[in-house]
Each structure stands twice: as C-alpha cells, then as structure tokens.
Amino acid sequence: MAFARHLTRDRRRSAHTVRAYQATAERLLAFLREHWGGPVDAAQLDRATAADLRAFLAARRGEGLSNASAARELSAVRAFLAFAGAPPPRIAGPRVKKGVPRPIAPAEVVALAEEVSEDAAEPWIAARAWAVLLLLYGAGLRIGEAMALTPAILPLGETIRVTGKRGKTRIVPLLPAVRTAVEAYAAACPYALTPEAPLFRGAKGGALSPAIIRRSVRMARVRLGLSDRTTPHALRHSFATHLLGRGADLRALQELLGHASLGSTQIYTAVDAAHLLDVYRNAHPRA
The missing domain is CATH 1.10.443.10 (Intergrase catalytic core)
Structure with a gap:
C-alpha cells in the first residue's frame, strides 16, 4: 500500500517497522469499517475522533496488548492518519503505572x-x-x-x-x-x-x-x-x-x-x- 511505500522511501523506516505500521493501518481500517458501519476512504479518515481511537485501542487491549505495545500501536495510528492527511486527534497513550519496580519486564x-x-x-x-x-x-x-x-x-x-x-x-x-x-x-x-x-x-x-x-x-x-x-x-x-x-x-x-x-x-x-x-x-x- 502507499503508506508502506511512504515509510520505506520518505521516512526510511526499517522493513520491520514498515510491516508493523502497515499491519496497524490495516487493523485500524478494518475496525473503523465495522465501527462506522460502512466503507472507509482517505477522506473519511479526517472525521476520526479521539473516541474512535480510544475504542480501537480498547479493542486491541482486549486482544491482550500490553501498555507498551498499545502505545506503539497508537504511534503507528498517528503516523498513518498523518500520511492520509487526517490530523490525528489528541489522545494520551496508555501508560505504565508509576512506581513500576525494576527489573524491566x-x-x-x-x-x-x-x-x-x-x-x-x-x-x-x-x-x-x-x-x-x-x-x-x-x-x-x-x-x-x-x-x-x-x-x-x-x-x-x-x-x-x-x-x-x-x-x-x-x-x-x-x-x-x-x-x-x-x-x-x-x-x-x-x-x-x-x-x-x-x-x-x-x-x-x-x-x-x-x-x-x-x-x-x-x-x-x-x-x-x-x-x-x-x-x-x-x-x-x-x-x-x-x-x-x-x-x-x-x-x-x-x-x-x-x-x-x-x-x-x-x-x-x-x-x-x-x-x-x-x-x-x-x-x-x-x-
């Protein structure tokens, strides 16, 4: 897809990142089609709200994503929406509770x-x-x-x-x-x-x-x-x-x-x- 080409050519991202971000973009589009009850094109992405993104992240968290992985998913969503010309809604990413002791999981x-x-x-x-x-x-x-x-x-x-x-x-x-x-x-x-x-x-x-x-x-x-x-x-x-x-x-x-x-x-x-x-x-x- 064009997003993957953009990441490779313009952002010079690694192959691993391109695969991960493209997969996130595809998951987001599939979620929005079901969430909105219809097809989703680039123009419609402009109406994605913070509530829509929170619902997407909640669905992903329900699939077992950790806070760190959910934060990375949100980062990919923001990159995709920006590429599509839809300014990403302001939304705070998931955070690990303060005071998490060492060692790092x-x-x-x-x-x-x-x-x-x-x-x-x-x-x-x-x-x-x-x-x-x-x-x-x-x-x-x-x-x-x-x-x-x-x-x-x-x-x-x-x-x-x-x-x-x-x-x-x-x-x-x-x-x-x-x-x-x-x-x-x-x-x-x-x-x-x-x-x-x-x-x-x-x-x-x-x-x-x-x-x-x-x-x-x-x-x-x-x-x-x-x-x-x-x-x-x-x-x-x-x-x-x-x-x-x-x-x-x-x-x-x-x-x-x-x-x-x-x-x-x-x-x-x-x-x-x-x-x-x-x-x-x-x-x-x-x-």
Whole structure:
C-alpha cells in the first residue's frame, strides 16, 4: 500500500517497522469499517475522533496488548492518519503505572528495543540499536563495554570476551537472538569493520557515543509511557535480576557481570523468573 511505500522511501523506516505500521493501518481500517458501519476512504479518515481511537485501542487491549505495545500501536495510528492527511486527534497513550519496580519486564524490553530501532534514520542504524540493546539485556554488558567491542569478535561463537572496568576480562555467553542481532548489524553497517576499529559506529563513521544510545532510550521510553528508570543500565540490571530469579549462584553471577566484589552483586535480589540461567549454564566454560 502507499503508506508502506511512504515509510520505506520518505521516512526510511526499517522493513520491520514498515510491516508493523502497515499491519496497524490495516487493523485500524478494518475496525473503523465495522465501527462506522460502512466503507472507509482517505477522506473519511479526517472525521476520526479521539473516541474512535480510544475504542480501537480498547479493542486491541482486549486482544491482550500490553501498555507498551498499545502505545506503539497508537504511534503507528498517528503516523498513518498523518500520511492520509487526517490530523490525528489528541489522545494520551496508555501508560505504565508509576512506581513500576525494576527489573524491566521482558515484554517492555522488547518494546523499547523495537521503538528505538523504529525511530532510527537508516535501516543500518536501526540494526545497530537493536544489537546494542540486546547486548545489554541479553548478555549483561555495561554500555561502555558494548561500545568498546571491536570487529575482532566476528564471526561470533557461543561466547565473547569482554573487557570491563580496570581492564578485567570475562567470558560472556551469547543467546542466539543476540548473535543474530550483532551479525545483522555487522552485515548492514556501511563502514569497513576492520579488527582494530570500533564495532559500533556513529552515523558519520566514528565510534558510537553512549550518549546517543541513552538519548534514544530516553525518547523511546517517553513515547511508550515507561518509567524514567528505564535506562540502558537498567537492561543490565534486568539481566542480572532475571538470572537470580532462576536461582543463579551469586559467585557465578559476580563473574558473569564482572563485579570486583560480591557486595556489588548482592544488590540483585530474587525477582521475576527468566530463562537466561539455562543459557549461562550451558554456554559458559566455567559454569
């Protein structure tokens, strides 16, 4: 449809975003046809009201959408209506209740990573954002550690060697999804990835600044209505607490996170369960 072409050609959105936004547009049109009891064309979209959009979101929420996913759905609706020449009605997006404690729920991590990627100016920058955020959440890296990686880690195996604070190195297992994300970025990056250069590049080819990632996360969490505690470091925190939720040994977790003292690791109390401990036990050479 023309909306998809607009997103690809004019907005330079990633293929993932184009598919997601087109699907939302199709769902909205189908809903309005039933809601209004007749066919819907571009001219009729101009009469869509805030009440209509709230009804659409309510129907989607009834299908099981989380707050974060519903907020992304609304973002796509606004983009579609603007493309159709119908100024989107003012409507507040769904918000996560204040005081949501850390760690970030897995679904919110995915929504955050998708939102950051979808806001990227270029498809390769979207792939870069996805890879960086998955390294923080799926491998527990500090943002500075991720920025310090070089193409020497390629091709990726089951683990990577990470250099942390005070030059201490550690071995970190990689989930398949993390490996896929980093490899997709490496394939899409327009700059030569020589072994000594930074793996993650800025838009002009220099080393990517952590500030760029922090700013992108900050803007995305506002759009999604997530807590202001949703930061890049909170993704690493979630990685650790999810591991403990499955019964990870503190000493093993200390080594995995690169903490100099056990006291630093003990701040992570038992929380929601996750499956990463199984990956750690299977992939880490000292597990």
